[in-house]
Amino acid sequence: MERIARRRDLQARADAERAAGHRIALVPTMGALHAGHLSLIETARGHADRVWVSIFVNPTQFNERSDFESYPADLEADAAACEAAGVDLVYTPAVEDLYPEHSQSWVEVDELTRSLCGAGRPGHFRGVTTVVAKLFLAAKPHVAVFGEKDFQQLAALRRMTSDLGFDIEVIGSPTVREADGLALSSRNVRLGSVAREQATVLVRSLEDAERALQAGERNRETLLEIVKARLSEAPLAEVEYAELRDPATLAEASARLVGPTLLALAVHFPADPEGRGSSVRLIDNRIIEREEEADAPVRNVSSTLLEERP
Amino acid sequence: MERIARRRDLQARADAERAAGHRIALVPTMGALHAGHLSLIETARGHADRVWVSIFVNPTQFNERSDFESYPADLEADAAACEAAGVDLVYTPAVEDLYPEHSQSWVEVDELTRSLCGAGRPGHFRGVTTVVAKLFLAAKPHVAVFGEKDFQQLAALRRMTSDLGFDIEVIGSPTVREADGLALSSRNVRLGSVAREQATVLVRSLEDAERALQAGERNRETLLEIVKARLSEAPLAEVEYAELRDPATLAEASARLVGPTLLALAVHFPADPEGRGSSVRLIDNRIIEREEEADAPVRNVSSTLLEERP
Numbered sequence: 001m002e003r004i005a006r007r008r009d010l011q012a013r014a015d016a017e018r019a020a021g022h023r024i025a026l027v028p029t030m031g032a033l034h035a036g037h038l039s040l041i042e043t044a045r046g047h048a049d050r051v052w053v054s055i056f057v058n059p060t061q062f063n064e065r066s067d068f069e070s071y072p073a074d075l076e077a078d079a080a081a082c083e084a085a086g087v088d089l090v091y092t093p094a095v096e097d098l099y100p101e102h103s104q105s106w107v108e109v110d111e112l113t114r115s116l117c118g119a120g121r122p123g124h125f126r127g128v129t130t131v132v133a134k135l136f137l138a139a140k141p142h143v144a145v146f147g148e149k150d151f152q153q154l155a156a157l158r159r160m161t162s163d164l165g166f167d168i169e170v171i172g173s174p175t176v177r178e179a180d181g182l183a184l185s186s187r188n189v190r191l192g193s194v195a196r197e198q199a200t201v202l203v204r205s206l207e208d209a210e211r212a213l214q215a216g217e218r219n220r221e222t223l224l225e226i227v228k229a230r231l232s233e234a235p236l237a238e239v240e241y242a243e244l245r246d247p248a249t250l251a252e253a254s255a256r257l258v259g260p261t262l263l264a265l266a267v268h269f270p271a272d273p274e275g276r277g278s279s280v281r282l283i284d285n286r287i288i289e290r291e292e293e294a295d296a297p298v299r300n301v302s303s304t305l306l307e308e309r310p
Numbered sequence: 311m312e313r314i315a316r317r318r319d320l321q322a323r324a325d326a327e328r329a330a331g332h333r334i335a336l337v338p339t340m341g342a343l344h345a346g347h348l349s350l351i352e353t354a355r356g357h358a359d360r361v362w363v364s365i366f367v368n369p370t371q372f373n374e375r376s377d378f379e380s381y382p383a384d385l386e387a388d389a390a391a392c393e394a395a396g397v398d399l400v401y402t403p404a405v406e407d408l409y410p411e412h413s414q415s416w417v418e419v420d421e422l423t424r425s426l427c428g429a430g431r432p433g434h435f436r437g438v439t440t441v442v443a444k445l446f447l448a449a450k451p452h453v454a455v456f457g458e459k460d461f462q463q464l465a466a467l468r469r470m471t472s473d474l475g476f477d478i479e480v481i482g483s484p485t486v487r488e489a490d491g492l493a494l495s496s497r498n499v500r501l502g503s504v505a506r507e508q509a510t511v512l513v514r515s516l517e518d519a520e521r522a523l524q525a526g527e528r529n530r531e532t533l534l535e536i537v538k539a540r541l542s543e544a545p546l547a548e549v550e551y552a553e554l555r556d557p558a559t560l561a562e563a564s565a566r567l568v569g570p571t572l573l574a575l576a577v578h579f580p581a582d583p584e585g586r587g588s589s590v591r592l593i594d595n596r597i598i599e600r601e602e603e604a605d606a607p608v609r610n611v612s613s614t615l616l617e618e619r620p
Contacts, residue, residue, distance in 0.1 A: 015477075167447065
């Protein structure tokens with residue numbers, strides 16, 4: 001497995017691979033690799049004969065310095081995990097490589113990033129879209145793979161790719177979960193044992209809403225009450241948002257749900273007493289839809305969104 | 311000469327050229343081609359074996375609809391001029407090709423675009439950097455050529471290219487002038503005959519300042535007074551700004567000039583009585599520097615800026 005630290009070298013490598021007719025898939029990560037990332041790598045392998053992973057904890061997407069500083073980082077363990085997963089190349093830039101002195105250029109996606117995580121984390125998505133644009137220009141991939149767990153991020157990156165005209169196919173990869181259903185996240189390790197146990201309320205509340213919808217409940221507010229009731233069973237949980245949204249535009253769902261609807265959650269838990277930082281922010285989401293509706297292919301907006309070629 | 315209207319087709323063409331080992335130079339234009347553009351094309355020819363010209367009147371960089379609508383457009387004349395100049399390919403996208411439905415992604419350069427033209431034209435540079443990023447992604451050039459007449463634009467595009475990591479060399483090409491010194495601009499045709507005559511005060515005032523500096527005047531305010539005195543000789547001229555700036559950062563020059571300094575002007579003239587739109591905005595600039603200082607290569611910040619490899 002090759003390791004490259006400078007973007008100029010990566011660009012030269014990409015040119016050579018492309019000239020030789022190879023197809024490059026990029027999996028951008030912030031390291032702290034877990035089974036969710038390995039699943040992204042597996043997805044990437046299905047779309048290309050060269051799988052490249054970038055490992056870069058991007059400072060501009062953190063809202064709080066403490067969150068940035070407490071973000072787990074073990075480059076050697078991550079590189080070993082990549083090698084074991086059959087990754088062909090890892091790109092491990094220093095901050096100065098992607099943010100040269102006097103950096104002042106930003107890539108922004110507007111409407112899609114205003115609500116949900118964007119409302120509570122000003123500047124977060126600007127940091128994400130900017131760094132991913134830089135990673136795209138550095139690695140020149142044919143395909144890039146991102147997790148569906150970060151649904152809004154995936155939507156914003158698809159939009160950026162399509163609007164600016166990156167000649168790259170963006171692929172969403174399904175959320176990987178612990179045995180008890182908790183969505184994998186690099187931040188999970190910072191949960192104390194009690195919080196860790198209670199954190200399953202996120203996936204439970206998604207399941208509750210799905211079940212209620214299948215049973216015939218279509219009222220948006222009633223479904224959100226069901227979600228919030230389940231979340232309130234976790235005394236440590238502090239809900240940032242629980243929202244039903246149009247999966248394509250992220251606009252609020254209509255009062256009576258029609259077609260596939262995004263149910264998106266952000267919940268804070270106290271950090272492990274030994275963890276740094278004040279609390280751990282977990283997100284999860286699910287596209288919920290009446291089964292009989294999902295049978296009609298034309299209604300399946302979510303899979304249209306997810307398969308859209310930029 | 312080839313003509314391509316869709317960015318997907320242009321990207322495929324670029325991939326083929328690059329795979330065949332050719333070097334592509336892109337000259338982005340808004341059409342209305344004049345001798346200044348032909349000079350950019352000539353510069354491009356010196357850096358690549360494929361010269362591509364894009365012709366696109368970018369709606370997002372105009373502040374006023376009337377300016378956009380009165381911007382001269384004659385695609386067939388422009389294509390003929392390109393063919394005569396030996397251009398290999400022209401890219402003539404429709405607005406929808408570069409701004410697909412629901413477009414909401416922007417590329418912005420921050421500090422460099424706040425002052426000078428950026429102060430009077432909110433959103434202008436965001437439109438420029440966004441469309442040039444799109445053109446870069448569409449044409450995948452090795453080199454791109456822009457005129458030094460738009461000094462601030464060139465500085466912002468260099469910064470964008472370097473910050474985001476476009477694998478593209480940005481080249482500035484010297485301003486081309488009429489016999490009487492007026493900088494060529496597609497907007498010049500909209501000047502009435504009296505305004506056209508008075509418009510030479512821009513270049514005259516640049517020369518006055520240069521001459522005063524060579525004669526020993528280093529006081530910023532005194533030099534600006536000399537410039538403004540000359541500009542005031544044109545009764546139709548309405549000065550938007552006349553500024554002395556650091557050519558690298560565009561920050562205000564120190565009270566006593568040291569080293570190369572950008573003198574930048576924006577002046578409005580009434581439009582031809584038959585022209586549409588309210589007035590014609592002309593800009594011009596010059597790097598002024600004491601000759602004995604220019605001999606010391608280390609002080610020549612402007613040529614460092616202009617030659618900087620992104």
